[in-house]
Amino acid sequence: MSGRISLVLCVVLLAVAPLVLSPFRLGLLAKYLCFAIVAVGIALAWGRGGMLTLGQGVFFGLGGYAMGMHLKLREAGPAGLPDFMVWSGVEELPALWKPSANPVFALAAVVVLPGLVAFLLGLLVFRQRVRGAYFAILSQALAAAFVILLVGRQGLTGGTNGLTNFSRFFALDLTDPGGRRVVYAITAAALVLTYLAVKLVVRSRFGALLVAVRDHEDRVRFLGYDPALVKTITFAASAVVAGLAGALFVPVVGIISPALLGVVPSLELLVGVALGGRFSLAGAVAGAIAVNYAKTLFSEDFPEGWLYLQGGLFVLVLVFAPRGLAGVVEAARDRFRRRPREEVAG
Amino acid sequence: MNPVLEVRGLRVVFDGFAALDGVDLTVAEGELRFLIGPNGAGKTTLIDVITGLTRPAAGSVRFDGVELVGLREHRVVRLGVGRTFQTAAVFEELSVVDNLDLAAGFRLPLRSLLRRRRGISDEVAAALETAGLTALADRPAGVLSHGQRQWLEIGMLLVQRPRLLLLDEPVAGMSRDERERTGGLLERIARTHTVVVVEHDMEFLRRYAREVTVLHQGRVLREGSVAEVQDDPRVREVYLGRSKGEAVT
Ligand SMILES: Nc1ncnc2c1ncn2[C@@H]1O[C@H](COP(=O)(O)OP(=O)(O)O)[C@@H](O)[C@H]1O
Ligand SMILES: [Mg+2]
Numbered sequence: 001m002s003g004r005i006s007l008v009l010c011v012v013l014l015a016v017a018p019l020v021l022s023p024f025r026l027g028l029l030a031k032y033l034c035f036a037i038v039a040v041g042i043a044l045a046w047g048r049g050g051m052l053t054l055g056q057g058v059f060f061g062l063g064g065y066a067m068g069m070h071l072k073l074r075e076a077g078p079a080g081l082p083d084f085m086v087w088s089g090v091e092e093l094p095a096l097w098k099p100s101a102n103p104v105f106a107l108a109a110v111v112v113l114p115g116l117v118a119f120l121l122g123l124l125v126f127r128q129r130v131r132g133a134y135f136a137i138l139s140q141a142l143a144a145a146f147v148i149l150l151v152g153r154q155g156l157t158g159g160t161n162g163l164t165n166f167s168r169f170f171a172l173d174l175t176d177p178g179g180r181r182v183v184y185a186i187t188a189a190a191l192v193l194t195y196l197a198v199k200l201v202v203r204s205r206f207g208a209l210l211v212a213v214r215d216h217e218d219r220v221r222f223l224g225y226d227p228a229l230v231k232t233i234t235f236a237a238s239a240v241v242a243g244l245a246g247a248l249f250v251p252v253v254g255i256i257s258p259a260l261l262g263v264v265p266s267l268e269l270l271v272g273v274a275l276g277g278r279f280s281l282a283g284a285v286a287g288a289i290a291v292n293y294a295k296t297l298f299s300e301d302f303p304e305g306w307l308y309l310q311g312g313l314f315v316l317v318l319v320f321a322p323r324g325l326a327g328v329v330e331a332a333r334d335r336f337r338r339r340p341r342e343e344v345a346g
Numbered sequence: 347m348n349p350v351l352e353v354r355g356l357r358v359v360f361d362g363f364a365a366l367d368g369v370d371l372t373v374a375e376g377e378l379r380f381l382i383g384p385n386g387a388g389k390t391t392l393i394d395v396i397t398g399l400t401r402p403a404a405g406s407v408r409f410d411g412v413e414l415v416g417l418r419e420h421r422v423v424r425l426g427v428g429r430t431f432q433t434a435a436v437f438e439e440l441s442v443v444d445n446l447d448l449a450a451g452f453r454l455p456l457r458s459l460l461r462r463r464r465g466i467s468d469e470v471a472a473a474l475e476t477a478g479l480t481a482l483a484d485r486p487a488g489v490l491s492h493g494q495r496q497w498l499e500i501g502m503l504l505v506q507r508p509r510l511l512l513l514d515e516p517v518a519g520m521s522r523d524e525r526e527r528t529g530g531l532l533e534r535i536a537r538t539h540t541v542v543v544v545e546h547d548m549e550f551l552r553r554y555a556r557e558v559t560v561l562h563q564g565r566v567l568r569e570g571s572v573a574e575v576q577d578d579p580r581v582r583e584v585y586l587g588r589s590k591g592e593a594v595t
Contacts (some may be wrong), residue, residue: 200460200462201460203462204459204460204461204462204463205447205448205451205454205458205459205460205461205462205463206456206459206460208437208440208444208447208448208463209448209459211437211439211440212437212440212448215437215438215439216435216437219431219435219437221418221419221420221423222397222419222420222423222428222429223420223423223448223449223452223502223506224420224423224424224452224453224506225420225452226418226420233456
């Protein structure tokens with residue numbers, strides 16, 4: 001019940017934000033909301049499923065590039081080429097780009113592409129019973145490789161600069177505060193819907209199965225389920241969510257580039273979730289927003305310091321409060337209510 | 347009687363040591379078979395091979411004529427073979443009901459799994475009753491005592507409606523009272539299922555066993571009724587030689 005009240009309160013806050021925040025601040029909030037969407041997916045995969053995914057940046061990037069490519073083609077010059085291709089002397093649109101001109105294809109690719117990549121990867125690794133730290137390292141290596149791939153293909157991907165200079169998001173004018181408010185509204189709605197959808201999954205039988213796989217993978221096999229498949233589906237779902245966030249990030253921030261997707265940004269996505277509490281969806285959302293807000297505050301003044309502060313926070317939370325802020329809040333609430341902990345006699 | 351389980355020439359080697367060495371075992375439909383033998387005899391290993399956890403070096407395991415060797419664990423379960431573990435393994439963070447519901451739901455398609463559990467199915471309610479856990483239905487399984495966990499595991503097995511149940515030392519570590527209840531449970535289950543029980547508690551054996559297979563050092567030492575097995579001097583020696591307290595008398 002109190003959960004429902006908090007949810008309504010948050011939705012109200014999100015709805016009021018455009019009325020009270022300057023366009024600049026609203027843009028920042030929209031950016032945090034993008035990361036919060038990723039956080040919901042991470043809380044599902046890591047908190048519920050025990051998969052410490054250090055490569056969410058890849059799926060975020062796949063969604064972002066799928067969206068960015070389409071937007072670039074919409075704004076392409078007379079030759080039908082995105083500006084950066086003209087600058088790097090590309091004369092004909094690469095075949096890889098052609099389907100992106102179709103808006104239906106592009107919108108589908110935003111979620112299908114990351115989902116598919118994660119699904120295939122999951123089948124490959126989970127079937128081989130790769131888990132724990134091995135999975136974490138593997139996903140991190142994936143992020144590193146992805147960045148190298150993007151940077152290396154300058155003419156195709158825009159290289160280090162990525163895709164940028166977007167002035168329109170479909171019918172919306174991104175140079176106009178009104179248009180940007182709509183983008184914010186779409187992002188906020190996407191967060192709420194993602195949260196609700198994942199919440200339904202968490203509460204379903206599948207959610208229970210996921211916790212069972214996390215805590216006792218080997219035992220789950222003897223219930224007749226294939227844990228590899230359960231993990232693969234969940235991992236793919238978290239990738240879809242990250243892809244959606246990446247796609248929204250493009251109109252919100254106006255850029256998608258390798259610097260946003262590599263090992264460090266992928267880790268940063270995790271820090272908020274750890275801090276807020278990976279076992280709680282709401283905690284993960286709050287953590288992601290808080291950490292990114294703090295980053296804005298601190299990193300302007302001490303960019304180096306922020307990195308260390310963040311790393312330190314991450315370790316501290318994992319060691320001393322593995323359930324994050326949500327865990328601290330729950331513990332406090334339990335104490336407040338003085339719920340007696342009955343013992344069950346054998 | 348139709349044989350449900352046919353184990354032939356099973357050999358399992360761990361680092362050059364043969365944990366099972368040419369084991370044959372046939373279990374007929376509806377049978378309650380006790381599998382006994384001193385520690386390290388290979389009883390758990392035999393169950394591990396049947397359920398796909400351990401790959402044998404040689405031999406075959408047929409269930410209803412279907413070869414089980416080489417199948418992955420969840421496939422074996424889906425064919426109708428269920429097991430419990432020596433140290434009961436339940437999902438501690440999930441409620442008792444959810445543990446049972448999950449066990450019962452393994453044949454559900456994904457789209458049904460993605461729905462929320464509504465209430466308690468008759469089957470799960472019956473298993474709660476059988477396992478004596480109705481009062482604890484909504485508590486996390488983590489709060490259960492050792493004995494209750496074993497019963498929950500048996501309940502989880504029952505809702506899966508397996509054709510063959512393999513129970514690995516279900517009364518180990520239980521109090522006298524708990525053993526009594528487990529024995530009653532076992533008798534009830536055996537009326538409608540084919541069951542193989544690993545158990546070397548002699549008192550329990552005498553009370554509940556019909557057919558017994560004795561395993562020793564990875565081989566079948568003797569097979570027969572409780573009385574026959576107890577009278578076999580080789581069986582006596584195996585047990586007497588190890589621990590007088592467990593002598594078969
Ligand atoms: N995974 C394993 N690796 C190596 N040796 C094992 C393994 N599992 C069992 N063993 C050995 O195989 C023998 C049979 O073990 P087990 O089947 O557990 O015996 P029981 O259940 O009859 O007490 C023992 O000597 C045990 O040490
Ligand atoms: Mg054993």
